[in-house]
Amino acid sequence: MSTPSTSRRTFLAVAGTVSAAGLLPPVLAPGAAAARSTVDRLARDPWERVPEILARIRPPTFPGRRFDITRHGAVGDGRTKNTKAFRDAIKACHQAGGGRVVVPRGRFLTGAVHLRSNVELHVQSGGTILFSKDPKDYLPAVFTRWEGTECWNYSSFVYARGRHDIAITGPGTLDGQGMDGPWKSWRDPGGNALADQAELRRMGTEGVPVAERIFGDGHHLRPNMIQFYDCRNILIQDVTILEPPMWTIHPVLCRNVTLRNVDVVGRINNSDGVDPECTSDMLITGCRFHTEDDSIAVKSGRDEDGHRVGVPSEDIVVRDCVFSGRWGGIAVGSEMSGGVRNVFAEDCRINPLDFPGRFNPRHPVFIKTNKKRGGSIEGVYVRRFTGRAIDRDCVYLTTRYGGQQGGRPAVIRDIRVEDMVHDGARRAINLEGLDSDPFTGVHIARCRFTNMAQPNSIGFARDLTIRDVLVNGSEVVYP
Template sequence: MGSSRREFLKVSGLAAGGLLLPGAALADGAADPWDAVPGILARVVPPSFPARDFPVTSYGGKGDGKADNTAAFRDAIAACARAGGGRVVVPAGIFLSGAIHLTSNVNLHIQSGGIISFATDPRKFLPVVRTRWQGIECMNYSPFIYAYEATNVALTGAGRIDGQAGNGPWFDFDPKRQPDWEKLQKLAVEGVPVERRVFGGGHFLKPNMIQFYRCRNVLVEGLDIRNPAMWTIHPVLCRNVTVRGVTVYSRGGMVDGVDPEASSDVHVTGCTFDTGDDGVAIKSGRDVDGRRVGVPSANIVVEQCAFLGRWGAIAVGSEMSGGVRNVFAQDITIRPGPDYKTFHAVYIKTNKRLGGTVDGVHVRRLVADKIDRGAVFITMNYSLTGPGFGPIAYPSVRNVTLDRLTVRGTPWAVRLDGLAESHIQDVRVSNSTFTEVTDAGISIKNADRTVFHTVHVNGKPVL
């Protein structure tokens, strides 16, 4: 490897506590972390609903793309809930609406040819609701579709949800948001109660597209979801969540695909993500506020998904202050979109203010073509945002296994970037091949017990 090899040996030797064992296998008798997956999936049971339909058109809904259907959705959802649950049905047509709030035992079902198209006037997403903005609790604009403390709730169908936020007023918020973002961070550090962290009208923190907050038994299935203002599907403090067979198209900044946050028993399967930011990003709150809430994301399975978008395909963080454990991703395909390439196939990102522990991220059978920045990147030096609010709280990242990765075309294969005060621990890469790699060197900084087993870069074994 030349100079790259010498640098590799330096940072992976005694000073960094690294361990490189070509041909090493799991210790005899060591538990396979993947043995936990059947138990997780057995607990993830999508909700079912009574066979009752409540067409939104029966409550004044008009699919002409012009009429405001906010009241029609509200009335249909209320009638469905009063009857004990069922489906609120959106037939073919374009149904313009402001914020839609779901309640327990309601499945909002969009039939083929049906489109819910959201208003571009921010006032249609008031009054404010309890939410999280980049991992900090606050009162802000309602997400476009929102459920709070609901049980048995779903979005299903073969239709479309269009946030209409690919440009226009919501994206005009971006250059104006920094003072509000700094204020929110400061309020959290000062311990101001959430009810007094009020934003919304007159402020510039964009809402997420679909948010389930403190919900149980959640299903999002089959839909074409497009043009969010911010994160697309965002379960917060939820349990038993299924996202399957959806297509997400989101471009611009801060437009992740699925962001399970402080949620457990989550299954994301059979989805396609063409995103301007991370595809699937596991989160658990930010900095002081994330540690105050203190609920980890745990027991999350992502499988049989395709990624065409920007930034990380399988990502953890950066908002992970409440902790993340037992994340599994398998049978993943990454390919370039028509004008985007994924930056990182696996991207774990944190910093010295976030704190929290990432314990157990496992990826296998991932195939990637043309990665833009680097295939596997685990960093504890992700950007520190804001003007220095909050104390230093060193994070922990440990127990990461990466098996049967096949990556063609990437600037580099693997980089581990820990802190001197908090080393990355126990990363194992096995049975993996990286080809057409610009820089064949492996970079390991401040990482302990790193193992490479049957890994090749540009046809040469990692030694």
């Protein structure tokens, strides 16, 4: 564990970092111009943009019509398959001009549920949508994006493409039965998921037409729990979502998305909580994530296929959430080749005693890319995070993710972490950059880190500022 120095004020190089040359390349050595640039940048408060973003985010509203799935033949005994009843109720609601499709008390087994415009799927208290463990219930294959690469694959459990004004609301439950179906065996050693994953990535890298990237039946790419593709005006509110087969909530190429007061619990690997991908104007507030991967991971496509689509994720606001996910709390990447801009996260708790993870999370702030991904991450702003007991680093930025090499720039710039209070971790700060692609404009201020086991590690960070930061009682300041 690091110990306080004789003086309570130390410089970064003393705190176990690389040399000053690695921190600040000679071309931008300290001087009047660099100092003026830093002062000017810090004087502009990026949080002033948040009200404008929130003004554009408006949850959809729905007509007062009600369509109970039991009136379309659904039986809530947990055994009868109700796929047709869901389809018929949603169709009737849509054709009537919209309204609420109601799932009452009971356990309603179903295959894929495809939403239509102007439809709110409402699960009442005591009601559960229980998703089938049979992969054939998610066929025919649909147009989707799987880990950042477009293809045709099994339908997500709840799916919509090209729709508007859609919602899933509570206070009931969506249960994916992810650990009980075949999904885990596909990804476990001896399964076939990795071979299909490699083949899809090859297709994306080589530019194979998307129409020829056919997976689904006979293949082993796990579907997402909820995926909305190229949709707008979306609300997910109050529901509890259990045991996804993979990523839980995955809006792709969507606009105007609200995720409010949602609990996500997943034990299967890669069970991210929510993955906004190429999505803009999204609010995530009051949600709790207990997953086996990142809680929130902002994405925008993978490698060559992400560059081909070329749409960033931007203007995303995260507030008042709880992160007990195995990896990152607020994460960006690694599939971010289309770029990410303007992510704001505030007032979140990491691994609190009232919502602890099965395993300790690893990084409250996790920003990740590499030179194969390319793209840029610009403008991630985090403030007032509190937490305890994580396995690795409180603030972790890396342009070496996965050790993958490539020829594209790996850009991470304009990152702020302020007013973080955290007790118990490997390190407070780990900036793992590259000499060829240094971080630019990283600012860490007014943070308190206690019980850090190792010193900070800082490499290749240009225009770095650290102010009023205590690590194990010693003040760390730069420059």
